[in-house]
Amino acid sequence: MRNNLIPLFGAVFAVNFMFNDAVVFRFTNFECKSYNESWFVFHYYRLKAVSRDRVLLNVNGTILHPANDIQLRGKMFKKASGFKPWVLDSTVDGCRYMRKRYDPFLNIVFNIFKDFSNINHTCPFFGPQVVKDFYLRSERLALPFPSGEYMLALLWYFDKKRIFDTNVSFLYQEDLLRMT
Ligand SMILES: *[C@@H]1O[C@H](CO)[C@@H](O)[C@H](O)[C@H]1NC(C)=O
Ligand SMILES: *[C@@H]1O[C@H](CO)[C@@H](O)[C@H](O)[C@H]1NC(C)=O
Ligand SMILES: *[C@@H]1O[C@H](CO)[C@@H](O)[C@H](O)[C@H]1NC(C)=O
Ligand SMILES: *[C@@H]1O[C@H](CO)[C@@H](O)[C@H](O)[C@H]1NC(C)=O
Numbered sequence: 059m060r061n062n063l064i065p066l067f068g069a070v071f072a073v074n075f076m077f078n079d080a081v082v083f084r085f086t087n088f089e090c091k092s093y094n095e096s097w098f099v100f101h102y103y104r105l106k107a108v109s110r111d112r113v114l115l116n117v118n119g120t121i122l123h124p125a126n127d128i129q130l131r132g133k134m135f136k137k138a139s140g141f142k143p144w145v146l147d148s149t150v151d152g153c154r155y156m157r158k159r160y161d162p163f164l165n166i167v168f169n170i171f172k173d174f175s176n177i178n179h180t181c182p183f184f185g186p187q188v189v190k191d192f193y194l195r196s197e198r199l200a201l202p203f204p205s206g207e208y209m210l211a212l213l214w215y216f217d218k219k220r221i222f223d224t225n226v227s228f229l230y231q232e233d234l235l236r237m238t
Contacts (some may be wrong), residue, residue: 080232081196085113086207087227097122098214098222115192115226124182128152129215132163137207141227144208152214153181167210170198194228205231 090103101118108114131149135141150161157180159165172178174192196202209227213220 081202082111082229082231083194083196083199084111085115085194085226085228087209087225088115089225090117090119090223092119092222094219094221097125097216100222103224112193115189117187117189117224119187119222121184121187124184125216125221126153126182127217128181128183129218130155130164131211131213131215132167133211133213135209135211136204137209141209152183156180166200170194196230202232203230 085105088103088105090100092098092100099120099122101120103117103119104115106114106116128151129149130152132146134144134146136144146163148161148163150164155161155164159168171189171192175187175189177183177187177189207227207229209225211223211225214222214224
């Protein structure tokens with residue numbers, strides 16, 4: 059009985075390995091901007107490619123006054139001769155979200171992201187905001203999505219005013235034969 063399970067585990071492992079190996083999921087661009095540098099400053103934001111499949115995202119910024127009213131607008135774009143709006147354009151109450159995780163889309167993003175940053179607590183947000191060596195892992199996605207290049211624009215509002223943007227572009231590509 060026991061021995062019969064070994065080939066099964068082997069097969070599951072092989073399929074898992076193939077799946078992960080077959081998907082390219084990495085950052086391609088990152089644009090940030092503060093619209094009010096007396097409230098939020100970026101010290102740096104950058105991508106660094108460490109291999110064909112892995113690109114690290116680093117951000118360091120400071121919130122100069124406590125933020126207690128945070129709205130996060132997420133807009134998704136998919137590239138098709140220029141980025142076109144794709145599926146998502148919604149606004150989430152950031153402080154409520156950090157208490158309740160009530161938004162299913164943000165749950166996907168947060169789940170991929172949370173291990174790499176100190177942005178994991180309830181309001182207020184104040185002081186250093188750091189994302190370190192964040193890279194994308196397709197195994198953290200609940201569902202694969204159509205191959206292509208995407209941009210997720212995240213527009214951050216404090217007290218209803220737009221304070222900064224963090225726009226990230228990424229490639230999601232099923233790549234069974236690694237022909238690209
Ligand atoms: C982020 O994307 C939004 C939506 O397309 C755009 O209006 C904004 O200018 C972008 N910000 C930056 C810093 O590129
Ligand atoms: C920028 O942020 C500061 C600090 O919170 C605030 O006092 C000021 O009104 C903001 N400026 C604008 C143009 O919103
Ligand atoms: C972020 O930038 C600030 C200001 O330059 C610096 O003091 C701090 O050490 C930086 N933190 C990281 C993790 O790079
Ligand atoms: C922060 O992250 C840790 C580890 O992932 C988790 O256990 C904790 O519940 C998180 N805290 C909040 C406020 O989400």
